[in-house]
Amino acid sequence: MKKWIISVVALLLIFLIWQSVSVYNHTFKTQEKVESKMEKTVKEKANLKSVSSITTYYGDETYYVGRGKTKKNEKVIVWMPKNQKKHDMIVKKVSQGITKKEVKEKVQADKNPEEIKSIRLGVTKDDQTNKEYPAWEVTYVDSENRFTYYYVAFETGKFTKLYRLYQS
Incomplete structure (x- = not known):
């Protein structure tokens, strides 16, 4: 058996x-x-x-x-x-846009992340106009151990939005 x-x-x-x-x-x-x-x-x-x-x-x-x-x-x-x-x-x-290297330098200078997970091109929406535009999406872990999405407009290089998620 x-x-x-x-x-x-x-x-x-x-x-x-x-x-x-x-x-x-x-x-x-x-x-x-x-x-x-x-x-x-x-x-x-x-x-x-x-x-x-x-x-x-x-x-x-x-x-x-x-x-x-x-x-x-x-x-x-x-x-x-x-x-x-x-x-x-x-x-x-x-x-017409900023490079991945420039985005990385901007995020490191502005946010001082603990660890950058990825930097990639995508499309996001303007929250006010609902218009889509190309952007760099940077994901990183911040000093408070939060998983963060940081968006930088491809053409202007300006920060556009940020989302933070707490990790368990």
Whole structure:
């Protein structure tokens, strides 16, 4: 009886591990397919010669952020909404905005974070006008151990909003 129970438990564990690996692999393959499809879409709709990277931004709305070059060899960033019927694509020259390095320096000088977790491009809304604009989203842990979202407008480099979450 004891061997039978051990055998059943072992089979259940093997099954659970197999299913977990399967779900994990499926999730990443799906994301890769989406990003590959979005790379083609960004290239076509923004009339780009090449696309060097695509990332996914999950904010109020999902955006695919692509970096590439125009046919005139200008470096651009494209914010492609997942819901293209509801939101417009945004295209900006890299030179029209501030760099990731400048954002990092600004946050370190203004907020002195304990640890910066990530700095990424996305789209956020102006709370008063409800208008969307490209922004840098900086996530960091502050001196009071709060997880903080700090937004900096891509074009102006100005701080736009801040959210803090207490960690347990």
